Amino acid sequence: MNNKKIRVAIIGLGRLGAIHAKNVAEQNNDFDLIAVCAAEEQLKWAKTQLGISATYTDYRKMIDEEQLDAVFIVGPTALHPEMTIYALNAGLHVFCEKPLGVDLQSVNEMVQTIHSHPKQIFQSGFMRRFDSSYLYAKKMVENGEIGKIIYIRGYGIDPLSGIESFTKFATASDSGGIFLDMNIHDIDLVRWFTGHEPVRTWALANNIAAPELEKINEYETGVAQLEMDDGVIATLVGGRHAAHGYQVELEIMGSNGWIRIGEHPEKNLVTLFTNKGVVRPVVQDFVERFSQAFIDEIKAFAANIKNKTQPEATVEDGLKALKIAKACQKSVDTNQIVDIKL
Amino acid sequence: MNNKKIRVAIIGLGRLGAIHAKNVAEQNNDFDLIAVCAAEEQLKWAKTQLGISATYTDYRKMIDEEQLDAVFIVGPTALHPEMTIYALNAGLHVFCEKPLGVDLQSVNEMVQTIHSHPKQIFQSGFMRRFDSSYLYAKKMVENGEIGKIIYIRGYGIDPLSGIESFTKFATASDSGGIFLDMNIHDIDLVRWFTGHEPVRTWALANNIAAPELEKINEYETGVAQLEMDDGVIATLVGGRHAAHGYQVELEIMGSNGWIRIGEHPEKNLVTLFTNKGVVRPVVQDFVERFSQAFIDEIKAFAANIKNKTQPEATVEDGLKALKIAKACQKSVDTNQIVDIKL
Amino acid sequence: MNNKKIRVAIIGLGRLGAIHAKNVAEQNNDFDLIAVCAAEEQLKWAKTQLGISATYTDYRKMIDEEQLDAVFIVGPTALHPEMTIYALNAGLHVFCEKPLGVDLQSVNEMVQTIHSHPKQIFQSGFMRRFDSSYLYAKKMVENGEIGKIIYIRGYGIDPLSGIESFTKFATASDSGGIFLDMNIHDIDLVRWFTGHEPVRTWALANNIAAPELEKINEYETGVAQLEMDDGVIATLVGGRHAAHGYQVELEIMGSNGWIRIGEHPEKNLVTLFTNKGVVRPVVQDFVERFSQAFIDEIKAFAANIKNKTQPEATVEDGLKALKIAKACQKSVDTNQIVDIKL
Amino acid sequence: MNNKKIRVAIIGLGRLGAIHAKNVAEQNNDFDLIAVCAAEEQLKWAKTQLGISATYTDYRKMIDEEQLDAVFIVGPTALHPEMTIYALNAGLHVFCEKPLGVDLQSVNEMVQTIHSHPKQIFQSGFMRRFDSSYLYAKKMVENGEIGKIIYIRGYGIDPLSGIESFTKFATASDSGGIFLDMNIHDIDLVRWFTGHEPVRTWALANNIAAPELEKINEYETGVAQLEMDDGVIATLVGGRHAAHGYQVELEIMGSNGWIRIGEHPEKNLVTLFTNKGVVRPVVQDFVERFSQAFIDEIKAFAANIKNKTQPEATVEDGLKALKIAKACQKSVDTNQIVDIKL
Structure with missing residues (x-):
């Protein structure tokens, strides 16, 4: 060492x-x-x-x-x-x-x-694959503990408190659209957990929570339904309106059990009993949510360099996630089902 | 009295x-x-x-x-x-x-x-409108406590333990299909909470958890994405595979907060700390989940008779829910987006 | 019927x-x-x-x-x-x-x-014995699912919002003291679950949350530690300061698992995601917490009359609970360990 | 750096x-x-x-x-x-x-x-003071967010799976007794959060879950009630029988709110929905629970050396915690209330 x-x-x-x-x-x-x-x-x-x-x-x-x-x-x-x-x-x-x-x-x-x-070595920043909660879930799925995957749901929703800075950023730059900006990791997780590819999508989007985004051709919330090549169904929700914090949630419904990761994005092990009710404080952004995963992914990068091993997530994984996000965006833009070519 | x-x-x-x-x-x-x-x-x-x-x-x-x-x-x-x-x-x-x-x-x-x-008086059995959790949520929404509705997600998923008896039933009778059988109440809730109508749907279904249902032209799981007339987006999931019990869940994402009803379908106020982990026992079927709502809806029926008032949920509500469920089913059957005519 | x-x-x-x-x-x-x-x-x-x-x-x-x-x-x-x-x-x-x-x-x-x-028939209002959560726990204990009881902890804590009306009431009447007023049901539960009697207690009390109670010789919070005749240990906490609502909680530690009842006194199946965090609304008083138990105990009273059966909880149970509460109070008053004679 | x-x-x-x-x-x-x-x-x-x-x-x-x-x-x-x-x-x-x-x-x-x-620099291993959950709670208390402390409850309970290795260890060595072995950190936390000292204790202990410990003069479970010099009351529970994992829990009841830390010792952000119910996997030992705190305390040690600052937790804190643990043990041994001299 x-x-x-x-x-x-x-x-x-x-x-x-x-x-x-x-x-x-x-x-x-x-x-x-x-x-x-x-x-x-x-x-x-x-x-x-x-x-x-x-x-x-x-x-x-x-x-x-x-x-x-x-x-x-x-x-x-x-x-x-x-x-x-x-x-x-x-x-x-x-x-x-x-x-x-x-x-x-x-x-x-x-x-x-x-x-x-x-x-x-080429490694891309799919840090969620290093997060202990996803790793725990992945192992359960691989061990067959929830049976076969039926349906998968991924949320990538930023805190409402960040909407102003997003508006500035998106006015100046190309965010890539709601699905590329908010769900690229969810798309990777859907592919990682199922081991399959989406073939079609129908996506919708709205600006109910942030009408000001209309002017800069952005959507606040997007929802995409995907059909996978083996019949599994997926839903992705991207948004920037979470009043409580940073909600990155993944649900995997299996034929013999379900897993939810980040259902409540608890900040720590504290529970409060106050005049607000029984409250769990929650993480406020990706920095907080994935602080350890950021540390672990660079350790893995070092290990890959030392051991001359390429990372599990390849550049093709990155490319496919990008294409899928773009297909979802195209579905919103064309108001039609879009076939996904990978 | x-x-x-x-x-x-x-x-x-x-x-x-x-x-x-x-x-x-x-x-x-x-x-x-x-x-x-x-x-x-x-x-x-x-x-x-x-x-x-x-x-x-x-x-x-x-x-x-x-x-x-x-x-x-x-x-x-x-x-x-x-x-x-x-x-x-x-x-x-x-x-x-x-x-x-x-x-x-x-x-x-x-x-x-x-x-x-x-x-x-004609009253139909939309008992969920009498459930204290939905009523609590409805009041919050009406009071503007979560802002404007952006997205709504409804799950109606039966316990895996009932799949055999469903198979027998559906072999003998017309279940009406997964959305009519499992999501008719969710459809009513989406309309009740949003006050709006769906205009289009794309639905998918599979039998990954119960291949035996193919033979009788049934689906174990169905997922429908709906576009509402005001831009709100909805997802419905119907299924019959829940290993843990009876999952009827509704999520309402608002521009200023979210509500989830039945996220964990807790049976009571008991928490167990055993070698299985920290466990909340959950309800096993609609009888258990809605026992009080069934009592309350007939009280309301009596009150309607005595006071000569028609129930809030009209026969048109029933008719529209039926048409929406059938549109979802048609989308699965035709593999296309279906326009919903109410 | x-x-x-x-x-x-x-x-x-x-x-x-x-x-x-x-x-x-x-x-x-x-x-x-x-x-x-x-x-x-x-x-x-x-x-x-x-x-x-x-x-x-x-x-x-x-x-x-x-x-x-x-x-x-x-x-x-x-x-x-x-x-x-x-x-x-x-x-x-x-x-x-x-x-x-x-x-x-x-x-x-x-x-x-x-x-x-x-x-x-003589039946006293031990309604908690009719509450579905306690009944569920009792059955688990009887079935040996948590092994032998080691330790038991009971909280009976009223909402802070009621402190003014309590002060008026206690100024005019004899409340019986913190343990009689707040923990009589907890004492019954300790006896009911363990099947054993306490033999000694050391109790403490304070008015940190409500100094005004000093004047009327009342305590806001009381804590009693009890030694049971078989070595089991118990802690009772009575209070009137809960900012969040009405906390009636029972913990039963067994040699093979623990049960907590009412750990979070959830009002319904609603979870809120707001700028307060992830929040469960909670019950505000005994009326709300035990509404169904009040209905069920009078059904049982009717059944006892019809079937000529005396209730499980006898007048002796009531008498012993009273004596135990008084022993805890005496320990506070004398600042010593008190032997409990039943 | x-x-x-x-x-x-x-x-x-x-x-x-x-x-x-x-x-x-x-x-x-x-x-x-x-x-x-x-x-x-x-x-x-x-x-x-x-x-x-x-x-x-x-x-x-x-x-x-x-x-x-x-x-x-x-x-x-x-x-x-x-x-x-x-x-x-x-x-x-x-x-x-x-x-x-x-x-x-x-x-x-x-x-x-x-x-x-x-x-x-002399620094002792009070790593809990570096745990993010305790730090979060400490800040809330210091900011007056829960008012004045009334009651505090600390659990230090090891997993049942470790009882055999403990028995071997305690046969060969002097564990110091249940309170010294299991609650020394809880004692430190009580002192740290309240800023006050205990003056008297009455403690009980039993071997209901592990009768074999009698032979080696150890107790499986111990419970101590403490009176603090300002009237605050505390309960400590030490044990070695937790079927679900490693339960280190601290409850702080304040006059305007409560905090619980580690109420459910969640291992990660995963929730499982299986035939066991709705389950949160939990940490299994102190290594897992305090992994980050162990990292952070040595960073703080390095910073203390570089900055020539002594740690917040002094050797006196360690000495007092030791004396308090020994007083609890003495109370069990003498079957009496023990005055605590610090």
Whole structure:
């Protein structure tokens, strides 16, 4: 375990980038965080808080100048493909956040480059696969404890408190739409748990909770029903209106039992008995909900590099999730059932 | 309160008929149970357990011979229309179980007859509208406590333990299909809570949990996605595979809060800490889940008769729920989105 | 079942008296409510709401003049003994609320009178023994499903919202002290579940939540630890400060599992997801918590009369519970361990 | 943060020692794990799993020969004092597991030595103070959100599955008794939350669940009632019989609300709906329940060393908890109320 450390850099110090940076620096003994690349105003934080002196605003320069083994790509989604391609061509292992990108053409190039560097690790940020609750459920399903899967329901619903900042973000950038933005992980979970692919979808969306989103061509809530290739049925709900917090919930109905993960997104083991009733405090965002999974996925990345193993979730998994999210969006836009081609 | 009692008879002493009979006889002071009409083998029970001497196997004869004010119709669904028509024409108030019938033609006749007897009470068995949990939720919604409704999800899932008896029943009779059999109440709840009508549906169904149902043209699980006329989205899940018990669940997502009713169908206030984990025992069937609602709906029927008020849930509500269930079924059968005409 | 009805009267139309009156009149077919005796201002309610014309302010007069089979005694606790004695001597069956009385001398007389009328039913209002949650737990314990009882914990805690009215009441009357007022049912449950008697207790009490109670020699919270004759240990907590509602909770630790009853006193099957967190609404008082048990205990009283069977909970059970509550109070008053003589 | 690492060794590689060793080596960037001292058979694990080459069976030799800044003492409780004294005299910072020791004389020496080295950090393993649930509750209490504390209840109950190994352990060693072994942390929490000291206790104990413990002078379950110096009342329950898992629960009743921590010791966010009912899987032992707290307490130890700050929980806190546990035990042994001298 106390072998030579993996020399690593991070591109992007936004909310999630900062989490990865802190986890690499403080919660993990596998990596040496050598350099960061981010917007000028974020670099100060890296210097003072993490003690990183090698800071860049140009990721190419950083990759060229530093002696790196691997890189974490947490920049704008649209840039994931070019950053990944540059890093792979420079011989680095790549951890790239989700989703792979926004337009399929550049993502396809990215995928080809990944395939042409089979000895380098490429891992994408499907952190939910490292969450202890999903892992517990996965094992139960694999052990046949709930029989055959019949129906699966995934919710990805952001707290209402974030709607303003989302509106700003979506005004400036392409969010990719409600399903890409909110349900990409749910789509991955549906595929991971069932081991099957969706073939058709009918999706609906509305802005009842946030009429202001109409102007920027966004939906607050989207609901997609999917038919899987083996007859399993799925429902995805994406939204940004949860008054109580951050609701990421997955229900798996089996022929001999059901599992719900995150039914109540409890923050801790505290129960309150107050004039509000009997209350469980709940998590407020993905940072809180998946704090440990973010730590565990980078441990797994280090292990993959050391053991020369590719991660279970491949780039194809990322590509398919992207295509499925886009098919749901297309169904909303066309008001029709959409066949899903993977 | 201690006025003259309402003279009443019951047609049908199956599972639900027996519940109504016992409730009328033992849990209510408004009615005198004068006579029953049922299959020969069930009459003995009425004599010995309820002390009813006036027993019939022909409902027409009973209505003709006894001096009745009202009748409870709990016979086979297909006979609901003719029984209702006969009773109304004989001047009786009618409480008729759900659904109104199976074929639309006879139901339409039934509806016309009801309309031509406006002074007689006609009440159908939407007992969920009398359940304290739904009433509590309804009041919250009406008070605006969860804002505007965005999405609504209704589950009607029978216990796995009943699948054999269902198979026998459905082999012999027309169940009406998964949505009519399992979700008619959920459809009523969606309409009741939203105050709006569905306009389109896409439904899917499978027999993963009960392949034997293929032979008798039934589905074990059905899932319907509905678009409401105001943009609200709904999901209905009907099934017969719940390993834990009887799951009737309704979720109402509002722009300022959510309500779930029956998320865990707790049987009582007991929590167990055993080698199985921390366990809440749950209700096993509709009899247990809605025992109090069955008592309360007949109290309301008596009050309607005494006060000459028609029930909130009208025959049109019953008719529309029937049409919506049939539209869902048609979507499964045709594999297409179906427009709903009400 | 449709036999001759039991002619019954009620003495006392306070909060609980009114509940019994309504249940007798509306939720039960066994009794004819013939007459009521109460304070003048309460009689109007009985006339208009229940249609009772035979109303009295003198219970002796009512018992003498009406042709009664049985009587419900829901008057002031201090009068329970004399009322019971008078009714028994008049040949009536008696249902008497808890506790039996406040001073042991009159209660002892009452007990002797009960013993000298063995053919008349005497039932006291241990309604918890009719609550479905306790019955479910009792059966589990009897079936050995949690092994041998090790420890038992009972909470009887009133809502904070009632503290003002309690203060008024306790200023005017003798509440009997925190343990008699709040834990008499818990004491009965400890005895009922374990089948054993407490032999010693050490009790503490404080007024941290309600310093104003000092002036009237009352305690807001009391905690008693009891040693049972077989080594089982018990803790009783009585209080009047619950911000969330009415917490009546019983925990039974067994050598092979635990049971908690009323851990969260859920009002219904509703779960709320709001900006307060994930919330279960809870019951607010004993009326709400035990509404069904109040109905069921009077059904059992009718059945006992018809079947000439004495209730499971005897007058000795009532007497012992009273003595135990007084021993706990004495421990607080003397600041010492108290030996319990039953 | 990326300063020079703290050179550290660990004494003891039992269950908890191995956890600390792994956490130091893998979950933390503050320490360099230089050496370990343990029984011969445990050293192999340290070599192969942690890559530690400097291994010892004599802790004095290790402290003398290695260039250490700090040491983790996780050896047998009885040796905590002499190990601490040796390490402090050698100039090291000390993290010592709970409890401080078993006999008061050697603990008093230990305390004196700690006081005579005020510039060296001494931290004891009150890891619960680092658990996010307790921290959340502590903040609520400090913010006055539940008003004034009235009553506090702490459970420390080990899983039934561990009773055999406990029996072996307690046959060979002095466990210190049920309260010292199971409730030392609960005692600390009572003091931490209330900010007050207990003045008297009456404790009871039994072996109903494990009669075999009689032979070795141990109790399976102990219950202590405590009177605090400000009138607050507390109940402690220690046991080793939990069929469902590891129940560490704390209830804090306040004059304006209650908090329960660990009411149901949920393992994760999974809810199961199976033929067992609705089930929450639960944690099985302290390793699982406090895994994050063990990580966080050593981070805090590192921060204390770097910042030259003594931990919030002082050695006096450890000493008082020890004395209180012993007073509870004495009450069981003498069958009397015991005054607590701190």
